[in-house]
Amino acid sequence: MSIPHSPPGTQVFDGPMATQGYALNKLCYSFNEAAAREAFQADESAYCDRFGLSAEQKEALLKRDVLKLQALGGSIYYLAKFAGVLGLGVQDVGGLQTGMSTDEFKAMLVDGGNRRFGEYDYE
Amino acid sequence: MSKIIGGITTSHIPAIGVAMDKGLENEPYWKEFFAAYPPVRQWLNEQKPDIAIVFYNDHGLEFFLDRKPTFAIGTAREYHNADEGWGIKPIPPITGETDLSWHIVNSLIEDDFDPTVCQEMRVDHGLTVPLSLMYPGHDYQHIQVIPVAINCERHPMPKPSRSFALGQAIGRAVESWSGDKKVVMFGTGGLSHQLDGERAGYINHEFDHYCMDQLVPNPEALTRYSNGDLLKIAGSQGVELAMWLAMRGALPGKLTELHRSYHAPISNTGAGVMLIQND
Numbered sequence: 001m002s003i004p005h006s007p008p009g010t011q012v013f014d015g016p017m018a019t020q021g022y023a024l025n026k027l028c029y030s031f032n033e034a035a036a037r038e039a040f041q042a043d044e045s046a047y048c049d050r051f052g053l054s055a056e057q058k059e060a061l062l063k064r065d066v067l068k069l070q071a072l073g074g075s076i077y078y079l080a081k082f083a084g085v086l087g088l089g090v091q092d093v094g095g096l097q098t099g100m101s102t103d104e105f106k107a108m109l110v111d112g113g114n115r116r117f118g119e120y121d122y123e
Numbered sequence: 124m125s126k127i128i129g130g131i132t133t134s135h136i137p138a139i140g141v142a143m144d145k146g147l148e149n150e151p152y153w154k155e156f157f158a159a160y161p162p163v164r165q166w167l168n169e170q171k172p173d174i175a176i177v178f179y180n181d182h183g184l185e186f187f188l189d190r191k192p193t194f195a196i197g198t199a200r201e202y203h204n205a206d207e208g209w210g211i212k213p214i215p216p217i218t219g220e221t222d223l224s225w226h227i228v229n230s231l232i233e234d235d236f237d238p239t240v241c242q243e244m245r246v247d248h249g250l251t252v253p254l255s256l257m258y259p260g261h262d263y264q265h266i267q268v269i270p271v272a273i274n275c276e277r278h279p280m281p282k283p284s285r286s287f288a289l290g291q292a293i294g295r296a297v298e299s300w301s302g303d304k305k306v307v308m309f310g311t312g313g314l315s316h317q318l319d320g321e322r323a324g325y326i327n328h329e330f331d332h333y334c335m336d337q338l339v340p341n342p343e344a345l346t347r348y349s350n351g352d353l354l355k356i357a358g359s360q361g362v363e364l365a366m367w368l369a370m371r372g373a374l375p376g377k378l379t380e381l382h383r384s385y386h387a388p389i390s391n392t393g394a395g396v397m398l399i400q401n402d
Contacts, residue, residue, distance in 0.1 A: 010322050097319070
């Protein structure tokens with residue numbers, strides 16, 4: 001089967017997740033335009049409604065709950081654009097997802113990376 | 124008679140472009156990473172390729188989920204970057220190529236590959252960061268670029284073996300083209316990294332070294348993996364190995380590894396550079 005199972009600590013972004021997250025990802029994709037970023041920041045709630053997010057997705061978005069957004073179909077590539085609107089980089093987002101400060105997350109990367117769920121052998 | 128002169132692998136993460144814009148190449152964090160590139164640039168300046176075929180993945184600039192090609196190839200005279208959501212700077216247009224591009228499209232269809240063909244496409248950091256790394260100061264307009272995009276974003280994605288086979292088919296197309304040009308292949312992205320989930324920050328140095336050891340002499344050691352294997356072993360975005368395999372597939376001759384470097388972490392990734400000559 002070509003669709004992988006999710007390993008621990010990972011939500012595989014496949015067809016069903018893409019279906020569930022379509023409106024959410026479309027909202028985040030709109031942030032490629034500066035005018036969209038401004039419109040979102042002017043009224044976040046109205047902007048969510050315009051894209052037809054579910055109540056759960058909207059709540060997670062307004063709370064910046066990145067893990068929840070992924071569980072509800074958000075793709076990290078589009079959530080990265082949302083993070084950009086918030087002025088967050090990938091390491092800030094890494095910290096948010098792992099319950100660390102950005103500095104702790106960076107230190108973990110230097111220290112060999114996230115081993116919380118073990119390391120998979122390549123053989 | 125055209126000639127494939129070799130291949131180059133490189134990371135393409137946005138942070139590299141930002142570091143170059145800000146002139147941070149000699150800062151402690153970046154120094155070792157950027158030290159990998161002068162030998163590659165010197166080789167490019169000596170060999171003077173006319174055309175670069177750049178294997179990359181779009182990260183939600185040109186292709187949203189509404190219509191996401193598994194494989195896409197550009198046939199445009201010119202390409203532009205654009206805002207990717209965090210106010211990325213405009214850079215000079217990238218020179219395209221139309222003769223070999225269309226020849227590759229024809230040849231791929233004959234070879235049972237059916238790519239999406241783009242006469243216009245915005246190119247994101249996956250393509251522009253490698254070009255800026257190879258030609259600092261955005262001094263890349265003399266080289267004609269043929270973008271080849273591989274879906275690395277939403278499963279299902281092409282199998283690693285299929286991306287390798289795509290590269291082989293493109294290599295055959297270049298060799299059968301009548302144009303008298305020197306062609307270089309860029310395999311961008313990778314190596315191990317994961318941006319998403321509670322496992323964000325996963326890097327597998329051992330696997331990255333294994334990839335670099337096997338890529339030239341024994342690519343079958345890497346094409347045997349499924350994307351599910353890569354996801355586990357190399358992290359969610361470790362599937363970007365697809366572009367390295369496509370580049371490797373497109374080198375049909377006797378290969379010599381001229382240069383290699385590995386540095387981790389750069390941002391969240393293991394950054395590998397390889398320079399491979401094709402004779």
